[in-house]
Amino acid sequence: MAGNISEQSKIEALTDELNASKALLAAILNSTYYGIANYAAIRSDSGTITDFRIVFTNAEVPGNFGKKVENVIHKTCREVYPGIFENGIFKKMVHVIATGISETYEISVFENGQTIWLAAAIEKVGDSVTVTSKNITSEKESALHLEKVNALLEKKEALLEQKNSKLQSQNEELASFNYIASHDLQEPLRKIRIFTGRILELESGNLKEASQGYFENIGKTAERMQNLINDLLAYSGMDSENLKMKETDLNLILRQVFTAIEDISETKNVKFKFDYLPVIHGIPPLLEQLFSNIIINAIKYSKEGIAPEVSVSYELSQIENRKYHKIVVTDNGIGFEAKYKDKIFEVFQRLQGKKEYSGTGVGLAICKKIMQYHNGLIAADGNPGKGAVFTVFFPVNHP
Numbered sequence: 001m002a003g004n005i006s007e008q009s010k011i012e013a014l015t016d017e018l019n020a021s022k023a024l025l026a027a028i029l030n031s032t033y034y035g036i037a038n039y040a041a042i043r044s045d046s047g048t049i050t051d052f053r054i055v056f057t058n059a060e061v062p063g064n065f066g067k068k069v070e071n072v073i074h075k076t077c078r079e080v081y082p083g084i085f086e087n088g089i090f091k092k093m094v095h096v097i098a099t100g101i102s103e104t105y106e107i108s109v110f111e112n113g114q115t116i117w118l119a120a121a122i123e124k125v126g127d128s129v130t131v132t133s134k135n136i137t138s139e140k141e142s143a144l145h146l147e148k149v150n151a152l153l154e155k156k157e158a159l160l161e162q163k164n165s166k167l168q169s170q171n172e173e174l175a176s177f178n179y180i181a182s183h184d185l186q187e188p189l190r191k192i193r194i195f196t197g198r199i200l201e202l203e204s205g206n207l208k209e210a211s212q213g214y215f216e217n218i219g220k221t222a223e224r225m226q227n228l229i230n231d232l233l234a235y236s237g238m239d240s241e242n243l244k245m246k247e248t249d250l251n252l253i254l255r256q257v258f259t260a261i262e263d264i265s266e267t268k269n270v271k272f273k274f275d276y277l278p279v280i281h282g283i284p285p286l287l288e289q290l291f292s293n294i295i296i297n298a299i300k301y302s303k304e305g306i307a308p309e310v311s312v313s314y315e316l317s318q319i320e321n322r323k324y325h326k327i328v329v330t331d332n333g334i335g336f337e338a339k340y341k342d343k344i345f346e347v348f349q350r351l352q353g354k355k356e357y358s359g360t361g362v363g364l365a366i367c368k369k370i371m372q373y374h375n376g377l378i379a380a381d382g383n384p385g386k387g388a389v390f391t392v393f394f395p396v397n398h399p
Helices: 002-031 089-099 137-206 209-237 250-260 262-267 284-300 363-373
Strands: 035-043 049-057 103-111 114-125 128-135 246-249 271-274 279-282 309-319 322-331 377-383 387-395
Touching (some): 089 128, 114 137, 137 209, 284 363, 363 377, 363 387
Antiparallel strands (some): 035 128, 103 114, 322 387, 377 387
């Protein structure tokens, strides 16, 4: 009797241990992010596998299809997952049982209005298969999105290459235009000026007053055309020149400008006032042209009978958390209406007539382009009858 009780206790202990192991295994299988299921083969009388029965599954597998374990366990695949008979997975499961060779696959399934992607491995276990799967929808969508982005980038790269090729062709045309403008167009203009000058010099006594006026207008028009061509060449040439940046003392640049315009300054009795300017990273020839254009404009558009006054001031400034050298050129000239403060930087924009004030309408457009080369800014403000203010900003720390 005692022996039977002892044997019974051992059986109960082993049963408890087995149940605990089952519970532990179930907990592990149900807590994993992978889907794990076992499918037993269902055979016909002839031994052919016609279906599989779901012997075990954790929640991850039916959860991918909006189902619960209790609704699928012990049912056939044809009842729960009929799609496997159409997408080739059933054949793979049969092949694994027949050969004992494991298989892997990746497949997309349209379920409940959305596409899910699964990666899985099939292993033979007796007359059944265990399928371990992982939902890779997010990874696959990211990969597909990346493919689309790469395709779009390739398309844009091809478009950019096409535009670069077109730009190169335009640059070649521009170089050809520069050659024509600097040689073929300028030569006739020089001859027109020379011949009209000689006629006025040698035949002035034989010409009527009206005829003499015509020849003078021809000479002035040819001169204006020649200046316009020179300005256009300067404007377009900045895109093709080999421009090199270096540390540049703006005080030296300003002195060079004053020396170049000394004659006109003395003729108009110009009064200059300027602060000590900084050393910046720039292109000396362009900087000289920048300040020359602005200061000559200040002198050119002076008021009748009043000596021009030009001041150049300097201070450090900050715009959007970036430091700039701020240089302001102020004059006491005729000024302009504030509504034109942006328009004056466009090519061929003139606010005054050609007869009253000479010029081509390109000078300030050149100034704007020069500032763009220096990663800087230029702004203008004016007050009719009181003068104009031109402000340039050079970055303190160059790129």
